[in-house]
Amino acid sequence: MLVYIAKRLAVAVPTLMLLIIISFLLMHAAPGGPFTQERQLPAQVLANLEAKYGLDQPLWKQLASYVWGIIAHFDFGPSFIYKDRTVNEIVAQGFPVTLYYGFLSFLVAVFVGVSLGIAAAIRHNTWLDYLAVGVSIGAQVLPNFVMAPILLLTFTYWLRWLPGGGWEGGQWQYVIMPVIALSTSFMASIARITRASMLEVLTSNHIRTARAKGLPERKVIMRHALKPALLPVLSYLGPAFVTMITGSVVVDFFFSTGGIGKSFVDSALNRDYAVMLGITILVGSLTILFNLVVDILYAWIDPKIRY
């Protein structure tokens, strides 16, 4: 197991390198730079700026010194647009926010989704099942950029129950709408997957045996059916994580939460090279880490799998 983890982490290094190089080249190939403005800067001012940020160096040198800065000092460089902040500061401010509402959304999605899925499976082919399937497919196909303005209109404008945005250090009333907007489609997917796999497990031999032994249905489900039924859910979580980060763009956009999703899109639009690379690396590393954790959990739950 440890060897396996070590191997996986070893692959992570070239993966991140590749990611850095792709993003770096894409960025520099793009028309316009961080200092391209409607009011064209005088050549001398532009030269001063480029000298200050090292953009006058050859590309490979910029890349090398960027990577070296990360390895040697864990320094991701300065922002070219938010000039009084460094990338580390921008990430340190935005990432906890994204992590907080992301994690909550995750919990909500898993908890509600699994419960709904199990309920639907147990009451297979009843109105509850149909309702759960209908709701979950509906929720799955409703994009969060549609949901967010509807939530805003309902809870902020009509009902006046919740503030329409901001973060305020994560007070509950500011977290509710972001979590609903972000978690719904995952909740729906998880419900569908749980239902399908639960149905399959419930017809398998070892459940029949358990039932034959006269165990109460509740115990059969909790003790014997739940664990194998959750395996597909688990493998869904890895990729879902990345999709969630993407979804955080929408949350930041509508609810002014100040997370890194919006920062990423802005940095790409503004050619804020260092910020964009920094966030890409962060998300890439998290993806790798998260996939690893999911695989380990998988092995732990399903003893048939050996690495």
Next chain:
Amino acid sequence: MVVDTVDMKGLSDRLAATEVKGRSLWADARRRFIRNKAAVAGVIVLVAIALLSIFGDALAVWTNEEIDFNVIGQAAQLGYPSIENGHYFGTDDLGRDLYSRTLQGTRISLMVGIVGSFIAVIVGTLYGAISGYVGGRTDQIMMRIVDILLAIPFMFVIILLLVMFGRSIFLLFLGIGLLSWLNMARIVRGQTLSLKHKEYVEAAQATGVAGFVIVLRHIVPNLLGIVAVYATLLVPEMILTESFISFLGLGVQEPLTSLGALISEGAKTILYGTIWQLAYPLAFFVLTLFAFFFVGDGLRDALDPKDR
């Protein structure tokens, strides 16, 4: 961008096991599919939407780019759906006909979905089949590459691509297609591994048929079932991805539109009393995705007979 891969693996194992039965599998599958009401309804809805989006323009009074100068500027008061002035679905803020825009947007969205998953399927199938068939070191390296690519947040790369090189439908297809072939490749490789040792493949090898020909003639055709299921489930994911890109303002060029772009515009203006701008495109969007999901699920269940 998530199709339930574990389930797909189960399906792929079963298909590999039952391959010997040949035709009867497909006949059985068809029978089971037809019995599945939701799936059949999905097919009907899809056909209807496809037909409407292709031929519905014949009923349109306005083209998708014409501005109705009687309505422009008063969309909230005059742009409501009406048979009389020919705006069956109402108009957008510029007084453009939503009926023809919705149809045209549906065409683009369907195209993005279908072409995108087509690219994913072609690349994924070939890559997976070759990797699985050749095996050994090549297989290991090819799969390592897939692992590496899987860890790259591709949505980020697509955003970068579109931001950097301007929007084009071609890039969109390419980007979305390339986003999703990786899982396909893994699944196909898995199934290829089990097909490889079937008698007919070994027989072909013994008679000296070239490896590439074996892959194309004997391996790929036996992958069709799983590929079809995967592709059907990919289409709605693609359409969802496109809608997100449209939301970011990086989608297709005006005056063309897509369902995603229409929805995103409609959602931003719900405050102003023009609910039809969201309702009609959203209805098409939701129906299309529903139908694809049902058909995909139906196909899977039909090919993989378990009580679900």
Next chain:
Amino acid sequence: MMNKLLLTTALTVCLALPSVAATVAEGDKLAENQEYTYWLLDAIKSMDPQINTDVEGSGVLRALFEGLYDEDQVGNLVPGVATGYELSDDKTTYTFHLRDNAKWSNGDPVTANDFVYAWKRLADPKTASEYAWYMELMQVVNAAKIIAGEMPVDDLGIKAVDDHTFEVKIEAPLPYFPQMLTHASTFPVNQKVIEQFGDKWTEAGNLVGNGAYVLKEHILGEKVVMERNPLYWDDEHTVITKATALTINDNSAALTRYLAGELDRVDIPAGQYPSLKEQYPDQAVSVPQSCSYIYMFNLDEAKGPAALKDVRVRKALSYAIDRDIIVDKILQGGQAPSYNWTHAATAGFEMPDIDYSHWTQEERNTKAKELLAEAGYGPDNPLKLTLNYNTSENHKKIAIAVQQFWKGVGVEMTPNNMEWKVHTDKMQNQDFEVARYAWCGDYNEASTYLDLFTSYSGHNNGKFFNDRYDAIMKESKTSANPAPLYKEAEQILAENMPFAPIYQYTKVEMIKPDMRGMSTHNLMQNWYIKDMYRVAN
């Protein structure tokens, strides 16, 4: 849209007016709650006066810092740190007298040395300020050479005669020089604090300013919170106790939150002004703003399309645009249809008589078709063009409408949407055919617009060259009465049509009815939170 540099010229120079900070109008009863919350489309990029480049940032800086002069509600100069100045006979040396009761928020006195430090810092190549050229625009002696790195920064033509006397030498007489001093990049900064904290000096807690407010919190993408500065010299006339700026990226979401009572001031999205005005007549406001919106034609020798080199084609394209539909049906915020370049409300500007502005749209369309036919374009040989515009709901709507207008006269136009940086880059490299463009005045005088189309301007992206035009603009610099020259310049533009004028901006906003002192009639939209207050109902 971004990076607008706005400042005002009031053509009357007021030397010793009393300060107007929140002069509560007679009969107004102050409300108990004096907190003010307003909208920002984007996060503030920098709180450093010499680094900031955008309008939203300048708004915050005007609260945290104070320059030599401020502006009143309509844009006239009022004393800030300076109480008055003397101008030498050759009109190139300004001697400013600074008030002795101005203090930094850490208690230090504000002295002439703080201005010397800040201005040198702006010009210093080491600072790499994107607004360094502002020192050049002000014509401060040696500024250009210092920015170019050819001269040490200490040679800048400014000095502190004593703690309360600040002297500036400029290269040539510049009538609107005092008006340029309200711009944020000329605000003083505290050397001690900058040296102590380095790049971190603008963080809340570190930042020391001399304005009426101090920075409490600055969370990127969420909000900026400012509280009243008790050490500000005119604190007793300041009313608003706390100002909060909320970043909301979506204008509609911001409007929703305004209507839910979370904001006191927000922009109105295009097309919504009439219905909001009807519903909230006391809150919806539309006032002129000094910006002009055009479609620029590429006349570049090598890269411009051949068709656009024919003035008949350019005129036809301009005539065929129905500006009334654009302002009345699309934007709907009281914007003015535009047939010239300079914003009509610009101080001292006299609108020339431009022929096609009086025609009906049918007449224009007929004329356009004739001109196109003369130039050899018709149904058999339609003119094909692409229009570049950057991502924005309004630009998109206008582009689509113009496509339809041009279609009406037989021109096939393909709108080509690109994101901001790409659009700008292509314009600056003459890689376009027709491109959306907008210019906002740097100061309230016509030359801020007209200089752009001189052959020596750095912003003449369409490469329109006209010797007579250059000569007129040069002459205007030393003329006692430049108005007739500006008129002639506009005529040359109308005859040559290097761009199609479209509309002139208004600022269209919702403002809570109990807010006062919002400076809405300041053409440059420079407002000061210290001038605002809320009244009790």
